[in-house]
Amino acid sequence: MIHNLKRQLKADKLFITACDGANNRIIKAFNHLEPAMQEQPDDPDAVTMELTADKPRLSVPIVTADNHTYGTIHIVHTEPFEPTEEQLMQLQSxxxxxxxxxxxxxxxxxxxxTGLYNxxxxxxxxxxxxxxxxVMFIDLNDFKxxxxxxxxxxxDKLLIQISNRLRSHLRKSDRIIRYGGDEFLICFPQLAEESGIRTVKEKIERSFQDPFLTDDVPVFITASIGVSSNQGVYVSLRQLIANADQAMYAAKQHYKNSL
Incomplete structure (x- = not known):
């Protein structure tokens, strides 16, 4: 469909971009002279300049069911062009x-x-x-x-509020996963130094000092948190999770012994 549409429009380029914060990240590029698509353009900066240049362009947004604009399909050509109603419908489809x-x-x-990853x-x-x-492993205390x-x-309402509060302390690049019923896992793709994950841990621990409101009723709950770091030496994701789980278990035992 893409190649037929590009050929019918006599367009030089077709781009599919994804919204990445304030920018549009190019995820696919189709060149009029090349039958195959480029999943990752060789020179993304040059492609971005071409996409933002003052050239005739037709753009159709990609909108998901929750009304989130994921990205855009762009048709770019050196000369002005006017798509037919059928071609426009093909783009929208x-x-x-x-x-x-x-x-x-x-x-x-x-x-x-919660809307988190599973x-x-x-x-x-x-x-x-x-x-x-x-990696950070979080287990809620006494959630049962x-x-x-x-x-x-x-x-359930409490889990949603906890999820939202956790999100507020994370960067967009951090991945938060609902690991189990009352367990959460956070993966940090990039940390400047090993102390970075400790700093986030302290922020999250402090955030649990404030009550959560469910039906206007304040509910206090704490969490046992374990962390593991990949600084200085390669450790697989599975091993990082296992290390964080072990650290969380030690924190849980300390919590139980302090009661």
Whole structure:
């Protein structure tokens, strides 16, 4: 569909970009003279300059089901062009198809309650061979008591609030995963130094000192946190998680002994 549309429009280039903060990151580029697509353009800066140059262009947004603009399809040509209604419908259908595929992928790797990544996403990281700079394992203390005392609906609302509070202390590049019912895992792709993950840990620990509000009722809860770092030597993601889990378990035992 893409090549036929590009040929019909007599366009020089077709780009598919993804929104990355304030910028548009180019994820696919199609050249009129090349039948194959470039998943990662050889010179992304040059492509970006071409995309932002003052050339005739037609752009169609890629909007997912939750009204999030994932990116844009751009048709660029050296000469002015006017697409027919049929060609415009093809572009819109292409954008809708890409958005549908994104929705399917997000559903597969997203926790339905909190909107965080789920453990399926973690398997994707395993498959990609990723080894982040650091990992943090968080386990809520006495969460079963919250469910027993206030009910599972209140427990779910609390999990959502905790997820949102955790997000507020993380960078966009950090990946937070709902690992289990009351367990969270955070992967930090890049940390300037080993103390960086300790600093984030302290911020999150302090954040649990403030109550969470469920139906206007303040609820206090604490968390046991374990961290592991990949500074200075390569350690696999699985090993980082195991190390953080072990550190979290030690923190949990210390919490229980202090009661």
């Amino acid at each position: 292409m954008a809708a198809f890409i958005a549908y595929a994104i929705d399917l992928e997000n559903t597969a790797v997203t926790d339905s309650l 453990r399926r996403y973690l398997h994707k990281l395993f498959d990609n061979g990723e080894a982040p700079s650091g 008591w919250i469910n027993d005392q206030f009910g599972h609906e209140t427990g």
